[in-house]
Structure formats: C-alpha cells, structure tokens
Amino acid sequence: xxxxxxxxxxxxxxxxxxxxxxxxxxxxxxxxxxxxxxxxxxxxxxxxxxxxxxxxxxxxxxxxxxxxxxxxxxxxxxxxxxxxxxxxxxxxxxxxxxxxxxxxxxxxxxxxxxxxxxxxxxxxxxxxxxxxxxxxxxxxxxxxxxxxxxxxxxxxxxxxxxxxxxxxxxxxxxxxxxxxxxxxxxxxxxxxxxxxxxxxxxxxxxxxxxxxxxxxxxxxxxxxxxxxxxxxxxxxxxxxxxxxxxxxxxxxxxxxxxxxxxxxxxxxxxxxxxxxxxxxxxxxxxxxxxxxxxxxxxxxxxxxxxxxxxxxxxxxxxxxxxxxxxxxxxxxxxxxxxxx
Numbered sequence: 621x622x623x624x625x626x627x628x629x630x631x632x633x634x635x636x637x638x639x640x641x642x643x644x645x646x647x648x649x650x651x652x653x654x655x656x657x658x659x660x661x662x663x664x665x666x667x668x669x670x671x672x673x674x675x676x677x678x679x680x681x682x683x684x685x686x687x688x689x690x691x692x693x694x695x696x697x698x699x700x701x702x703x704x705x706x707x708x709x710x711x712x713x714x715x716x717x718x719x720x721x722x723x724x725x726x727x728x729x730x731x732x733x734x735x736x737x738x739x740x741x742x743x744x745x746x747x748x749x750x751x752x753x754x755x756x757x758x759x760x761x762x763x764x765x766x767x768x769x770x771x772x773x774x775x776x777x778x779x780x781x782x783x784x785x786x787x788x789x790x791x792x793x794x795x796x797x798x799x800x801x802x803x804x805x806x807x808x809x810x811x812x813x814x815x816x817x818x819x820x821x822x823x824x825x826x827x828x829x830x831x832x833x834x835x836x837x838x839x840x841x842x843x844x845x846x847x848x849x850x851x852x853x854x855x856x857x858x859x860x861x862x863x864x865x866x867x868x869x870x871x872x873x874x875x876x877x878x879x880x881x882x883x884x885x886x887x888x889x890x891x892x893x894x895x896x897x898x899x900x901x902x903x904x905x906x907x908x909x910x911x912x913x914x915x916x917x918x919x920x921x922x923x924x925x926x927x928x929x930x931x932x933x934x935x936x937x938x939x940x941x942x943x944x945x946x947x948x949x950x951x952x953x954x955x956x957x958x959x960x
Contacts, residue, residue, distance in 0.1 A: 622874075623684050623909040626786065628893070631740055633866035640662055640923060650912065650955055650956060651725075651871075651872055651873070651874050651878070651956065652871060652872070652873045652874070652883075652916070653873070653874060653875070653876070654873050654875060654881055655875065655876060656713065656724060656875040656876065656877075656879075656881070659808075659881045659882070661806060661807065661808055661830055662799060662804075662809075662827045662829070662830055662882075663809060663827070663828045663830075663846075664801065664806070665802065666827050666828060667801050669918075670830065671827070671960065672794070672797070672933065673752055673798065674822050675794060675828070675928075676798060676854070679790055679791035679794055679824060680791045680795070682791065683697040683698050683709050683791060684696055684697075684698055686703055686959060687818070687821075688741075688787055688788055688790055688791075688818075688821055689704075689705070689787050689816060689817070689818065689821075689856050690817070690851070690853060691703060691704045691705075691707045691739075691741060691815055691851075696725065697709045701893045703723075703741060704741060704743070704942060705741045705787075705788040705818070706756060707739045707788045707789060708741050708744065708760075709736075709792075710760050710762065710763075710789075710792060711737060711760070711761055711763070711766055711789040711792035711829070712737065712738035712739065712755055712756065712758045712759065712760050712761070712789070713735060713736065713737060713738065713758050713759060713761050713766070713769070714736040714737065714738050714879060715734070715735075715736045715758075716733070716735045716736070716750045716769040716772070716773060717731075717733075717773075718730060718731030718732070718733060718734075718773065718776055718778050718809075719731055719732045719733075719734040719782065720732075722734070723780065723833075723880075723885060723914075723958055724878070724880055725872065725874055725914070726779065726782065726810065726831075726833075726879075726880040726881060726885075727779070728779045728877060728878070729784060729877075730776070730777035730778055731776075731777070731779070731812070732778060732779060732782045733770070733773030733774065733776070733778030733779070733780055733781045733782055733807070734782040734784055734802070734812075735766075735769055735770070735773075735781065735782065735783055735784060736749075736752060736756035736758075736784045736785070736935070737754050737758075737783070737784060737785045737786055737788075738753075738756045738757060738791055739752075739753060739756050739774055739785075739788060740752075740753035740754075740785050740788070740814070741787050742814045742816050742837075742849065742854075743848065743849040743850060744837070744847055744849075744863065744926060745847050745848075745850045745925060745926040745927060745929070745930065746847065746881055746921070746923060746924055746926070746930075747924060747925045747935070748797070748901045748922065748924045748925075748926040750924060750925035752785075752802060752855065753785065753872060753912070760861060763792050763795035763796045763799060763881050764796070764799045765796075766792060766793065766795070766796030766799070766800075766874050767795075767796040767797065767798070767799025767800035767801075767802075767803060767805075767846040768799070768800070768803070769796075769798065769881060770796060770800035770952045771800050771803045771804060771805055771806055771899055773807075774804075774805055774806070774807050774926055777877065778807065778867065779807065779808070779880070780807050780809070780810050780831065780880065781800075781805070781807060781808070781809050781810065782810040782812050782833075782908035783809070783810060783812055784810055784812045784839055785812070785813065785814070785957070786811060786812070786813060787813055787814075787817060787821075789814070790821070790825075790928070794828065796833060797809070797828070806829035808831050808881055808882065809828065809829050809830050809831070809836065810829075810830070810831040810832075810833055810880075811825065811829040811832050811833065811865075812830070812833040812834075813832075813833070813834050813835070813836075814834070814835050814837065814853075815834040815836050815837060815857075815858035815861055815886070816848075816851060816854055816857055816858060816861070816863070817834070817857070817861040817863060818857070819860050819861060819864045820860060820930070821904055822864045822868075823864065823939055825868075826868050827868075827882065829865075829868070829869070830864035830869065830881065830882045831869065831872075831880055831881075831882060831883060831884075831885065831946060832862075832866075832883075832884050832885070833885045833886075833887065834858070834862055834870070834884075834886060834887070834889050835858075835886075835887045835888070835889065836858050836859075836862065836887070836901050836904075837854065837858070837888075837889065837896060838854055838855055838858075838893075838895070838896055838898055839855050839896070839897025839900035839901055839904075840855065840899060841854060841855050841856070841893055842855060843895055843897075845865075846930075847905075847930070847933070848931065850946065855897075859904060859908070861885070862886060862909070863909065865884050866884045866909045866910070866913070869884055870881055870882075870884065871883050871910055871912045871913060871914070871956075872884065872885055872913075872914040872956070873940070874959055880901050883914065884909070884914065885914040885915075885916065886913060886914070886915050887915075887916045888901050888907065888915065888916065888917055888918065889918045889920070889921055889942060890917060890918060890919060890937050890942055890945045891921055891933070891939055892921070892932060892933060892936075893932060893941075894941070894944075895932065895933070897923040898944075898945045898948055898949075899941050901956055902915070902948050902949045902951075902952040903952050905952070905954060906952040906954055908952045910954050911953045911954055912956055912957050913954075913956065914956045914958065915947055915954055915956065916956060916957075916958040916959075917942075917946060917958070917959055919937060919942045919946050919959070921936060921937055922936055923936070924937065946959060
C-alpha cells in the first residue's frame with residue numbers, strides 16, 4: 621500500500637466517523653437519564669462510613685508484594701523493587717488537564733479532567749503514548765498533591781476526574797481521593813484502563829468508581845502475548861474484569877445535558893486484519909453484558925513505537941475494515957455505538 625493510499629483511507633475513515641455516526645449512532649436518547657441534582661459520587665458515602673479509609677489501607681498493604689495487576693510480580697515496592705510496570709510506591713504523573721478528545725458523554729462542554737499516570741502494566745508494542753508508558757516521562761507526586769490535582773480539575777469546570785492507566789498506582793489514587801474529598805471533590809471518578817485488571821482488585825473499587833472506561837484489546841491470547849508483553853491471559857482476564865465492572869455500575873447514565881454520571885463505557889481499537897478480534901468482542905458485549913452497553917469502536921490505530929517490527933501492524937486500517945467492524949457490532953445487536 622502506498623503512502624498516498626494510506627492517507628486517502630485515513631481521510632475516508634475520518635469522514636465516515638464524522639458523518640453522523642458518532643454519539644451512540646444517534647441513539648443518545650436510549651441512554652438512561654438522571655437529574656444531576658440527584659447524583660452523588662459513590663465515594664462520598666464510603667468516606668463518610670469510614671470504609672474508604674479501610675480500603676486505602678488494604679490497598680497500600682499490597683505494595684509489600686504487588687499483585688495489583690494480573691502480572692502478580694510480587695515486587696516489594698515499599699523498598700524500591702519494581703515489576704513489569706517499573707513503578708515504585710508513589711504515583712508518577714505525566715499530565716493533568718481538561719481533555720476534549722475523549723468520548724462525548726465525558727467531555728461535555730468543559731472537558732474530561734484527565735490525569736495521565738506514567739508507566740503501564742500492558743506495554744503494547746504499538747503504544748501511541750509510549751513516552752509515558754514505556755519511557756515513564758512524568759513527575760513523582762505525593763498522594764496529597766494528587767488530591768489537589770483532582771480538585772484543580774473540578775475547579776476548572778471538568779465534568780469528571782479521568783484516571784488514565786491507573787492500575788499500578790491504585791493505592792496512591794485512593795489516598796489522593798481521600799485528600800480531594802476533604803477539599804470538596806464532588807464530580808464522578810472515571811477508571812480509564814487497559815482492561816487487564818484482577819477481579820479481586822476491582823471488587824475493592826466497588827462503590828468508589830462511578831464510571832469504568834476499559835479497553836478490550838484482543839480476543840486471542842496468542843496475539844495478546846505477542847503484542848502486549850506476554851499477557852497471554854488477556855482475553856479471559858479482560859472479559860472477567862469488564863463483567864465485574866458492569867456488575868458494579870451497569871449501563872451508562874447521563875444527566876440532562878448528556879454528561880456521564882455513572883456506568884460502563886467500553887473501548888475497542890480496530891486493528892489491521894482483525895487482529896483485535898472485533899467480531900468476537902461485539903458478541904461478548906451483547907451476550908455477557910448488555911446490548912445497551914456504551915461501546916466505542918475506534919478507528920484511530922496508527923503504527924507507533926515498535927509496530928514497525930511487525931509487518932502486520934505497519935499500516936492503518938482500511939475504510940472497508942472499519943465498516944466491517946461496525947457491521948459486526950450492529951449484527952451483534954449493540955444499540956449504543958460511538959464510532960470514533
């Protein structure tokens with residue numbers, strides 16, 4: 621495929637996704653609604669009861685032999701040992717700012733308050749943020765500073781606090797959350813992750829997270845192992861994790877302006893030659909979650925980082941491949957598609 625053909629197909633996909641298919645394929649009216657005045661973030665009740673403090677302590681204890689992610693490396697991060705994620709016992713933050721490139725129910729008018737955490741537990745060879753996940757760019761912060769960042773995003777008018785790649789620094793996040801609550805945090809908490817999460821850790825987040833935003837990257841374990849640093853168990857781990865997330869928060873609920881308050885939103889990046897297993901993914905959502913699950917079928921794959929080492933990943937997807945992905949989703953019966 622020539623460079624001109626690749627550019628043309630990229631522009632065609634851009635036109636396709638901008639042609640009225642966005643925002644749940646015009647099915648926004650199908651989303652459940654709640655008056656914003658009736659909404660309270662789940663974490664406030666846990667803080668009032670003392671349960672949030674208890675869970676924060678339990679999570680910190682995991683740093684002695686880390687099993688926050690399915691790698692279960694056992695590193696004692698309290699004494700400086702590091703596992704696959706290369707992280708210590710304090711959070712490292714790359715950036716914190718209003719973000720307008722997320723899904724529409726998160727962005728609204730004033731943006732999603734994203735906090736990008738450095739490092740990652742998946743380390744995909746085609747990572748588009750490799751400077752953050754692999755190289756670890758960013759600054760180490762205290763839990764109190766992390767809480768201040770959350771409140772600053774609220775003061776900036778952001779509709780939520782969006783925790784990007786949070787798994788490996790979850791204890792610090794909950795510590796920071798408690799600090800933020802004391803300073804008046806009152807907006808939804810978004811858990812924006814790669815989907816590679818142990819169910820037992822997610823259960824500790826029950827009643828803390830308002831909106832789950834996981835990826836579902838692969839339906840084939842051999843491909844997950846090849847492209848995501850040996851994570852051969854990714855499909856079954858992610859499936860179990862996303863089902864637990866759905867159990868906790870259910871389908872997406874929005875306010876009068878269509879801004880997300882609570883629920884599950886799942887992302888799926890279409891890869892060349894159906895490497896991601898899109899056909900299997902959409903059937904999983906329809907059968908194991910709900911046809912009303914908010915699903916973002918993403919077209920923005922581009923070869924980055926080490927993708928050039930894998931000929932099958934060295935191109936963008938074609939218009940035909942993306943249209944096929946959408947067709948699979950419709951045939952599976954999914955009603956709330958965000959085509960982005």
